[in-house]
Ligand SMILES: CC(=O)SCCNC(=O)CCNC(=O)[C@H](O)C(C)(C)COP(=O)(O)OP(=O)(O)OC[C@H]1O[C@@H](n2cnc3c(N)ncnc32)[C@H](O)[C@@H]1OP(=O)(O)O
């Protein structure tokens with residue numbers, strides 16, 4: 001990789017006990033994870049202040065002299081700061097290496113890309129598994145509930161620290177897209193362009209319902225222990241795995257599950273007439289659940305799902321979504337996928353209608369894909385082309401030199 005990466009030196013590991021250890025190290029304030037410690041407390045929507053805020057982040061590429069080439073990439077529900085560098089917990093490539101890297105649409109030879117673990121997360125930013133300075137114990141449920149706006153306000157503190165006044169672009173999918181919209185609403189003067197993908201301006205009743213199933217699965221696990229499992233040296237893995245299995249179905253489409261597995265059996269000729277994973281799709285979901293618990297903290301799962309549930313940008317603006325963007329000079333590019341039933345295209349259209357009503361500069365594409373909601377994490381040629389074109393045009397309008405021709 002030719003771009004400069006402020007990389008922590010935690011050794012890459014395959015998932016397993018060592019992965020859990022790597023995640024604990026990420027959460028240790030003395031670990032080599034790249035981290036910013038805020039001097040001032042963060043005022044939260046819950047009405048309290050969070051002192052000693054830590055934000056773990058990665059950067060890719062170099063800032064130009066005017067620090068005008070910065071792109072903030074916001075991760076989805078269980079993502080992290082490793083957008084384009086090896087993930088030290090899973091040992092896998094960064095979650096957006098389809099789009100971020102040298103010569104890629106979010107070109108790290110041209111742009112200074114910043115990605116931070118969200119507030120409430122478990123990869124080094126303050127969250128429920130972090131130590132509560134008041135008690136010396138993990139926060140657990142003493143961590144105040146956080147919102148998408150709190151996450152964005154925390155990121156704004158990081159940008160102040162990095163000396164970035166205005167972002168060329170803020171981009172992200174799903175919960176990352178919610179942060180994009182919140183950035184545009186809260187800090188319009190700091191956002192030149194915005195790329196919200198596969199997202200909505202509010203979480204639907206159905207989506208809140210799915211999240212509640214996941215949270216109940218975590219909290220029903222006897223090892224959850226009222227959220228104090230870390231002090232007891234246990235982890236509610238079974239509950240979290242079930243939560244992820246249910247959620248994972250919502251990230252895919254009926255067609256993609258059919259294409260991958262159909263009704264095929266897993267390593268057997270006949271059904272067992274029992275409750276083993278007879279079907280490939282069952283085995284696959286079990287694998288998704290088991291690998292997830294190696295990399296994610298159960299209490300963090302409660303907090304980040306809650307943040308999405310509370311997101312309702314119109315409600316914060318007298319019930320009128322257009323009010324969130326009134327007078328905005330930000331250029332928007334809204335993207336949805338045809339097979340996304342978690343954030344269907346109608347959610348994106350509602351954003352586009354509001355942006356048009358507010359007089360904002362907006363383009364919109366619905367990408368034909370059978371991969372479901374998580375299509376934004378996969379190789380989608382149309383998403384690649386749209387991102388490249390939108391960013392190149394925004395960069396030139398922002399006064400940056402044109403991209404070098406290949
Ligand atoms: C935006 C962010 O911030 S990133 C968020 C955090 N990251 C994620 O959520 C990524 C995890 N999500 C996924 O993997 C989603 O499935 C997708 C849709 C994005 C990935 O899709 P694909 O690349 O097509 O991978 P796919 O869904 O086929 O899963 C592959 C995995 O399933 C396993 N698998 C496939 N078939 C089976 C089976 N029959 N039995 C057991 N396991 C199986 C593979 O071995 C592979 O395992 P690995 O990931 O441990 O290597």
Ligand SMILES: N[C@@H](CCO)C(=O)O
Pocket residue numbers: 076077078079173174175251373374
């Ligand atoms: N797979 C995504 C979910 C929503 O895109 C994540 O876990 O963050």
